[in-house]
Amino acid sequence: MSTRPPSSTLNGLYAITDSQLLPDDRTLLTACESALSEGIALLQYRDKSADTARRWRQGDALAALCERHAVPLIVNDDLELALRLQQRWGDIVGLHVGQDDVSLATARQRLGDRAIVGATCHDSPVLARQAAESGASYLAFGRFFASRTKPEAAPASLSILEEVAHLGLPRVAIGGIDARTAPEARQAGAELLAVVHAVFGRPDIARAVRELKLQMGDGASPNTRIGRHSVIDQR
Ligand SMILES: Cc1ncc(COP(=O)(O)OP(=O)(O)O)c(N)n1
Ligand SMILES: Cc1ncsc1CCOP(=O)(O)O
Numbered sequence: 565m566s567t568r569p570p571s572s573t574l575n576g577l578y579a580i581t582d583s584q585l586l587p588d589d590r591t592l593l594t595a596c597e598s599a600l601s602e603g604i605a606l607l608q609y610r611d612k613s614a615d616t617a618r619r620w621r622q623g624d625a626l627a628a629l630c631e632r633h634a635v636p637l638i639v640n641d642d643l644e645l646a647l648r649l650q651q652r653w654g655d656i657v658g659l660h661v662g663q664d665d666v667s668l669a670t671a672r673q674r675l676g677d678r679a680i681v682g683a684t685c686h687d688s689p690v691l692a693r694q695a696a697e698s699g700a701s702y703l704a705f706g707r708f709f710a711s712r713t714k715p716e717a718a719p720a721s722l723s724i725l726e727e728v729a730h731l732g733l734p735r736v737a738i739g740g741i742d743a744r745t746a747p748e749a750r751q752a753g754a755e756l757l758a759v760v761h762a763v764f765g766r767p768d769i770a771r772a773v774r775e776l777k778l779q780m781g782d783g784a785s786p787n788t789r790i791g792r793h794s795v796i797d798q799r
C-alpha cells in the first residue's frame with residue numbers, strides 16, 4: 565500500500581538550514597542555492613522562530629529553489645507549513661518530525677503516501693521500529709558527535725545504525741557531522757548525512773558541500789530527483 569521510496573533511493577548529503585547562521589531571506593536563499601548547485605540529496609528548512617509570515621515566505625521561496633534543482637524540501641516540525649507548501653508545490657515538499665512534534669502517523673495521513681516524512685529516533689531501535697510502522701520515509705539518529713547547532717541533543721552511538729538496518733529504511737546520521745566525521749558515519753551505515761554547521765556555518769558553502777561529498781565517498785551523489793527522472797515517478 566505504501567509508495568514510500570525504497571531505501572536505495574535516498575542517499576547523500578542532507579543540508580539543514582539554521583536561522584541564526586542564515587538570518588535573512590537573501591542570505592538563506594543564496595546559501596541554499598550554493599548548496600543545491602553542488603548536489604545535495606535533501607534540503608531541510610529549520611526555523612525555530614515564532615514568525616509564521618517569515619516561515620511561509622522563506623518556505624515558499626525555498627520550495628521554488630528546490631523545484632528548480634529537483635531536490636526535495638523537507639520542512640522541520642511545522643505540518644501546517646508543509647501542507648500549505650505541498651498544496652502549491654506538490655510532493656517536492658516533505659516534513660521532518662521529532663518525538664515532541666506532531667505524530668508521524670498524523671503527518672503521514674495528512675501529507676499522503678507520496679510525501680517524504682522523516683522521523684527522529686535518537687538512539688532507539690524501539691522508536692525506529694515504531695516510526696517504520698507509522699510510515700516513515702527515513703529514520704534519523706544522533707547526535708553522534710559534538711554539535712554546535714544543538715549541543716544539548718542526547719548523544720548516540722553509531723552502532724544504532726547497524727542495529728536498525730533490517731528495517732530497510734534510509735538511515736540519517738545527525739549531530740557534528742563534518743568532513744572529518746563523515747567517513748565514520750558513512751562506514752557505520754548512514755545513507756544520509758544531515759549537516760547544519762559544516763555546510764551553512766562555513767564561509768564557502770559550495771566548497772563545504774564538495775568537501776563533505778568527497779569524504780562521503782561513493783553514492784554521495786543525490787538520486788532523489790523529483791521530475792522526469794524522479795524516484796517518486798518511478799515508484
Ligand atoms: C534529519 C533530522 N534529524 C533529526 C532532527 C531533529 O529533530 P527534532 O528531534 O524534532 O529536533 P529539532 O530539529 O526540531 O530541534 C532533524 N531536525 N532533522
Ligand atoms: C537538529 C539536530 N538534532 C540533533 S543534532 C542536531 C543539529 C545538527 O547540527 P550540526 O550539524 O551543526 O551538528
Ligand SMILES: [Mg+2]
Binds near residue numbers: 640641660663
Ligand atoms: Mg522537531
